[in-house]
Amino acid sequence: MKSRCEHVTERSDETQRGPPLKKIYTELYITEGLREEVHTQHEVWQLETISRKNSLHNIPIKCQNIFKPFPEQHGSIRVVLTSGIAGIGKTFLVQKFTLDWAEGLENQDISAVVPLSFREMNLIRDEQHSLLTLIQRFHPTFQKIPAEQLSVWKLLFIFDGLDESRLSLDFNNSQVVSDVTQKSSINVLLTNLIQGRLLPSALVWITSRPAAANQIPPSCVSRVTEVRGFTDSQKEECFRKRFSDEDLSSRIISHIKASKSLFIMCGVPVFCWITAVVLENMLTTEKRKELPTTMTDMYSHFLMVQTKRKKNKYQQEHEENPQELTEADMEVLLKMGRLAFEHLEKGNIMFYQEDLEQCGLDVTEASLYSGVCTEIFRRECQIFQKTVYCFVHLSVQEFLAAVYMIHCYNNKKTEVVENLLKNQTNISTLDEFLSRIMKKSLQSQTGHLDLFVRFLHGLSVESNQRLLGSLLGQTENSPEIIQRIINNLKEMKTNDMSPDRSINIFHCLMEMKDLSVHQEIQEFLKSENRSEKELSEIHCSALAYMLQMSEEVLDELYLDEYKTSREGRWRLIAAVRNCKNPLSFSGWGFYELSETDCEAVAIALKSNPSHLTELDLSGTILQDSAVKTLCAGLKSQNCKLETLRLRSCCLSDISCEVLVSALKSNPSHLTELVLDGNNLQDSGVLHLCGFLESPECRLKTLRSDMYCRVSEVSCGLLVLAFESNPSHVTELDLTGNNLQDSGVLHLCGFLKSPECTLNTLRLKKCSLSQISCEVLVSALKSNPSHLTELDLSENCLRDSGLRLLCGFLESPDCRLQTLRSEHLLFKSNQIKLYLYSTFSTTLVTQSAVHKKQ
Numbered sequence: 122m123k124s125r126c127e128h129v130t131e132r133s134d135e136t137q138r139g140p141p142l143k144k145i146y147t148e149l150y151i152t153e154g155l156r157e158e159v160h161t162q163h164e165v166w167q168l169e170t171i172s173r174k175n176s177l178h179n180i181p182i183k184c185q186n187i188f189k190p191f192p193e194q195h196g197s198i199r200v201v202l203t204s205g206i207a208g209i210g211k212t213f214l215v216q217k218f219t220l221d222w223a224e225g226l227e228n229q230d231i232s233a234v235v236p237l238s239f240r241e242m243n244l245i246r247d248e249q250h251s252l253l254t255l256i257q258r259f260h261p262t263f264q265k266i267p268a269e270q271l272s273v274w275k276l277l278f279i280f281d282g283l284d285e286s287r288l289s290l291d292f293n294n295s296q297v298v299s300d301v302t303q304k305s306s307i308n309v310l311l312t313n314l315i316q317g318r319l320l321p322s323a324l325v326w327i328t329s330r331p332a333a334a335n336q337i338p339p340s341c342v343s344r345v346t347e348v349r350g351f352t353d354s355q356k357e358e359c360f361r362k363r364f365s366d367e368d369l370s371s372r373i374i375s376h377i378k379a380s381k382s383l384f385i386m387c388g389v390p391v392f393c394w395i396t397a398v399v400l401e402n403m404l405t406t407e408k409r410k411e412l413p414t415t416m417t418d419m420y421s422h423f424l425m426v427q428t429k430r431k432k433n434k435y436q437q438e439h440e441e442n443p444q445e446l447t448e449a450d451m452e453v454l455l456k457m458g459r460l461a462f463e464h465l466e467k468g469n470i471m472f473y474q475e476d477l478e479q480c481g482l483d484v485t486e487a488s489l490y491s492g493v494c495t496e497i498f499r500r501e502c503q504i505f506q507k508t509v510y511c512f513v514h515l516s517v518q519e520f521l522a523a524v525y526m527i528h529c530y531n532n533k534k535t536e537v538v539e540n541l542l543k544n545q546t547n548i549s550t551l552d553e554f555l556s557r558i559m560k561k562s563l564q565s566q567t568g569h570l571d572l573f574v575r576f577l578h579g580l581s582v583e584s585n586q587r588l589l590g591s592l593l594g595q596t597e598n599s600p601e602i603i604q605r606i607i608n609n610l611k612e613m614k615t616n617d618m619s620p621d622r623s624i625n626i627f628h629c630l631m632e633m634k635d636l637s638v639h640q641e642i643q644e645f646l647k648s649e650n651r652s653e654k655e656l657s658e659i660h661c662s663a664l665a666y667m668l669q670m671s672e673e674v675l676d677e678l679y680l681d682e683y684k685t686s687r688e689g690r691w692r693l694i695a696a697v698r699n700c701k702n703p704l705s706f707s708g709w710g711f712y713e714l715s716e717t718d719c720e721a722v723a724i725a726l727k728s729n730p731s732h733l734t735e736l737d738l739s740g741t742i743l744q745d746s747a748v749k750t751l752c753a754g755l756k757s758q759n760c761k762l763e764t765l766r767l768r769s770c771c772l773s774d775i776s777c778e779v780l781v782s783a784l785k786s787n788p789s790h791l792t793e794l795v796l797d798g799n800n801l802q803d804s805g806v807l808h809l810c811g812f813l814e815s816p817e818c819r820l821k822t823l824r825s826d827m828y829c830r831v832s833e834v835s836c837g838l839l840v841l842a843f844e845s846n847p848s849h850v851t852e853l854d855l856t857g858n859n860l861q862d863s864g865v866l867h868l869c870g871f872l873k874s875p876e877c878t879l880n881t882l883r884l885k886k887c888s889l890s891q892i893s894c895e896v897l898v899s900a901l902k903s904n905p906s907h908l909t910e911l912d913l914s915e916n917c918l919r920d921s922g923l924r925l926l927c928g929f930l931e932s933p934d935c936r937l938q939t940l941r942s943e944h945l946l947f948k949s950n951q952i953k954l955y956l957y958s959t960f961s962t963t964l965v966t967q968s969a970v971h972k973k974q
Contacts, residue, residue: 122217122219122220122222122234122236122277123220123223123224123728123830124514124806125219126142126216126217126219126220126223127141127142127143127220127902128140128142129141129145129213129216140636142213142216142217142220142686142729143220144219145359145362146213146364147351147355147358147359147362147364147390148183148184148355148358149180149184149209149213149348149349149350149355149390150348150349150350150351150352150355151181151182151184151187151203151214151346151347151348151349152180152181152182152346152347152349153182153191153344153345153346153383154345154346154347155182181795182346183890184217184218184221185218185228185418186220187201187203187218187326187344187346188201188228188277188324188326188344190344190922194632197342197343198324198343198344199317199323199325199343200315200317200324200325200326200327200343200344201227201324201325201326201327201341201342201343201344201345201346202327202329202334202337202342202344202345202346203255203326203327203328203329203345203346203347204328204329204330204331204334204345204346204348204375205328205348205350206329206331206349206350206515207330207336207391207470207515208389208390208391208485208513208515208516209348209349209350209388209389209390210348210350210389210390211281211328211329211348211378212281212282212328212350213390214328214636215236215279215281215326215328218234219234219236219279222234222795226278230694230967231275231276231277231324231417231687232274232275232279233274233277234275234276234279235260235276235277235278235279236257236279236281237255237256237257237278237279237280237281238280238281238282238285238708238855239280239281239283239285239288239507240281240283240286240471241259242283242286242288242307243285243286243287243288244509245258245307246287246288246306246307246308248307249300249304249306250305250307251300251301251303251304251305251310252271252298252301252302252310252314252319252320252626253268253271253301253302254304255310256879257562260798262449262629263921266546268302269302269847271285271301271320272301272320272322273523275322275323275324276322276323276324277319277323277325277326278314278323278325278326279326279328280311280325280326280327280328281338282327282328282329283327283328283329283330283333283334283336283337283792284329284332284333284470285470285471286333286336286444287375288307288308288311289308289337290308290312290337291308291312292315292316292337292338292341292573293528295312295313295316296313297313297318298310298313298318298319298538299313299318299319300319301319301320304456304838307779308381309631312381314565315327315337315341315670316341316385317341322728323475337515340964343821344726349388350388350389350390351389351393352388353384356374356377356384356387356388356393359390359393360373360374360393360397360739361374363393363394363397363849364397364401368661368956369401369404369405372398372858373397373400373401373404376400376412376779377396378399379414380414381670382416382417382628382631383396383413383414383415383416383419383731384848386416386516387598389514391514392514392516395420395423395514395517396419396514397929398423398426399413399419399426400412400413400421400712402422402426402429403422404587408632408901410744414562414634415579415631415632416516416575416576416579416632416886417520417571417575417578417579417582417632418575418585419580419582419587420516420517420520420576421580421585421588421589422588423517423588424520424524424589425446425456425588426880428446428450428719429558438929443528443696445592446589446590446592451591452533454524454592455524455525455528455592456480456481456482457480457482457498457521458478458521458522458524458526458528459480459481459525459526460472460480460482460514460519461517461518461519461520461522462525462537462774463480463517463574463652464476464518464525464571465519465522465539465569468569470511470512470515470518471509471510471511471612471737471857472509472510472511473508473509473510474510475509475884476506476510492536494770494948497692498510498511498512498513501880505631515572516572519573519576520572522573522576523574523576523577523580524556524576524580524589524592524593526538526541526577527577527580527581527594527596528592528593528594528618530554531594531595531596531597532594537687538554538770538915541556541558541561541871542557542561545558550585550597550602551581551597551602551606551828552602552605552606552609552892553704554787555577555578555581555606555609556606556609556613558570558574558577559574559578559609559610559613559626559629560613562574562583562625563615563618563622563623563625564618564721565622568621568622571625571628574625574629575625575628575629575632576632578606578610578629578630578632578633579632579633579670580593581596581598581606581633582598582603582632582633583603585599586598587850600907604631606633607630607633608660609637610626610629610633610655610659611630611638611659612658612659613626613658613659614658614688615658615688615692618690618717619717619720619721620665620691620693620694620695620717620718620721621695621721621724623658623662623665623692623695624662624665624666624692624695626659626662627639627659627662627663627666627882630659638659638660638663639663640662642663642664642667645660645664646667651884652683652684652685654684655684655685656684656685656689657679657685658681658685658686658688658692658817659687660688660689661683661685661688661689661690661692661693662692664683664693664696665687665692665693665695665696666695667698668700669695669696669698669699671699673731674700674701675696675699675700675701676700676701677700677701677868678693678696678697678700691718694718694720694721697721697722697725697733698721698724698728698731698732698733699724699732700725700732701732701733701734701735702735713742713743713744713933714738714741714742714743714747715744715747716744716746716749716750717746718747719743719747719748719750719751720750722736722751722754723751723752723753723754723755724752724754725754726754726755726757726759726762727753727754727757727758727759727760729757729760730761730762730763730909731757731762732761733760733761733762734761734762734763734764734951735762735763736764736765736766737764737766737769738751738766738767738770738855739766739767739768739769739795739797739920740768740769740770741770742770742771743767743770743771743772743776745773745775745776745779748772748776748779749779752783753783755780755783755784755787756782756786756787757787758787760787760788761793762790762792763790763792763793764792764793765793765794765795766793766795766797767780767796767799768796768798768799768824769797769798770797770798770799771799772799772800772801772805774802774804774805777799777804777805777808777809778805778808780808781808781809781811781812781843782808783810784812785811785815787817788812788815788817788819789817789818790819790821791818791819791820792819792820792821792822792849793820793821793822794820794822794823795822795824795855795953796809796823796824796825797824797825799825800824801835801836803838806825806835806838806839807835807838808838809825809839809842810838810841812843813839813842813843813845813846814841814842814845814846815846816846816851818846819849820849820850821850821851822850822851822852822853822854822881823850823852823853823854824852824854825855825858827855827873835858835864836858836860836863836864836865836867836868837863837867839868840867840870840871841867841869843871843877844870844871844874847871847874847876847877847878849878850877850878851879851880851881851907852877852879852880853879853881853882853883854881854883855868855883855884855887856883856884856885856886856912857885857887858887859887859888860884860887860888860889860893861888861890861893862890862893862896864887865887865889865893865896865897866896868897868900869897869899869900870900872897872901872903872904872934873900873903873904874904875904877904877907878907879907879908880907880909880910881908881909881910881911882908882910882911882912883910883912883941884897884913884916885912885913885914885915885941886914886915887914887916888915888916889913889916893917894925894926895925898925898926898928898929901929902928904934905929905932905934905935905936906934906935907936908935908936908937909936909937909938909939910937910941911937911939911940911941912939912940912941912942913940913941913942914941914942955958
């Protein structure tokens, strides 16, 4: 294990050993738990969120402590699932853990570490094995060990790369295997080992990209961790470790810090390596002053650096201009670009020999392994017959796919272009071509074409076209066409798409080195008269991005101060994830919030950490699908929402059921719930009661007035719910509901409870009779010390009811500060005088009555 792990492999040429792991390894940022957005967002898109959150609200876990519980945690940790995006350092983490164990430095309670990568197991997935023979197949040392020894030892099995698995893991209908010598299929052995039926004393560590992590049932996992790459300080440390020349590392760090997009990408160790390769070459060998400022710049130079390395090794002495690509180089790169593009559409990152051959790549070609492709395309050498291939990072695949697509467009390979755009024809200019691909990418919920589209726009820049030369073909780069591309981006509409998706338009402008929007927004944020300046839609995308990336969490998002269109406000929804209290959506010009609108809010609720504490969607129409999307955020354990207002949102019975189910699954934070103006009826109230009865419910304020149609039956159910959990509710508003005498009788049972601490009770327009008033006042008199506001407006109480009310007001324990009683039917001046004298006695003076309403 020590021999296998002490050097890193950064090249596909297996004859070259990489640098010592300990020399370049930088501690990675690992946290317990998983951000929920990793299941829905494109991996590079997530880096922007990670870069802002790495230093916030999370307790990091060190590599060597991955199986050690925190002090407050009880029980042992047997199965760990570690998730992280491509290139973020999962395999490096496993390698460092194993090396520390092998050298006797850490985790010496483990008898043996047994790495079994899914990439290797794919090659024998049709074979039958026992657990013992499977281990022996990959680690021949175990052939000397008797089977019974396995159950005595404490083994750690590391299954690296679940996302690369071509095994079918069925945890529901799997055959039971409990003997280490019993033969079965590979997938059955793995499911039994993970479930603990086979070798229950063994530890299991699984690594995966987020998209595949849900293959393992949560019930089988003791701890979920996420590798988030490098924090800002770790990025600097990484470059300082890589270069012994302190001046060189300082210049590189200074340069990447000046570019937000490059600095964000350096959270990925693989991108740090790509950046180091490029900038070292440009600063030392070529001694260039103009360095890459965009991702397209960086990847274009990376391609050329690798080409130059090949020529230095094999061809430089035979070529007149070693800086240019040869025909042979371009042929291989374009075949790789085709492979990258076709599999990007399919979502594949791993390839076999037949995949390469379909794209015309000759796997015996020397240049594929040791030439221009050495560090762009990696061959994984195995002990078996079959070889697996992959690009060193998903972003490299996306870049080469973009190079191939621009080449096909410039060389009139219309079939490839039409297949991408679903047979759209008559694309005559580059600006039209890019505009249509941009629109296609915006329709993706996960943004899987985002970086591909960024690279396409970056490759239209003259400097990158000049650098890559004939690889891209004869390009259209007149100033008029470039300006039309920029104008198309600025004017592009994104109706019915996720607000997050529109931010990529701003990124494409940055890749084209058009900084006008960025500069205008910076000036706008410094301006004192923001309300006078009108923002375009692209300005709003840029503003949403900057607000999200701000290290300062906004207390409130004042949308009214931004003068913009409805779509502009809609694009700003993406900023709510870095805001505690976005002001009511009803004032933003929205009539109906769609499923995609609610998705942006749900992502803000699911974010780790989630800053949103108050959400007001009052006055917007919420269809069932939109409510379901919103509830995915409400039920997240990261959601810390304290106030939820859904006044007049046309909630259906289905929506009420889904909403309450979400609140029940995460009940401990919400303190105010407003459901005014929704036709809840008895069925909706029944759902609501399930939430109120939850022992973890902390609701203080419930408003369900104005046509919620809470009947006497519903009132009885509500009161039962309050009585089961009475001490938190301090404000109850049942305005406009036909409670009648029986409903009030139920309510008074709650009011009499010694645990009832209600401060505010609103029963406006509730059809209260004299009997209701008598029962109500009796209940209030029995527990008078908490109530400070009482609203009995628009009830026909008459003189007898009011006399009873005055009996409550005269109580020495009465603390009432506000009494609302408009439209009471006073039949005699005696009652008016009686009320006045009661108030004078209780509140001292007439002026005090006025001040206290």
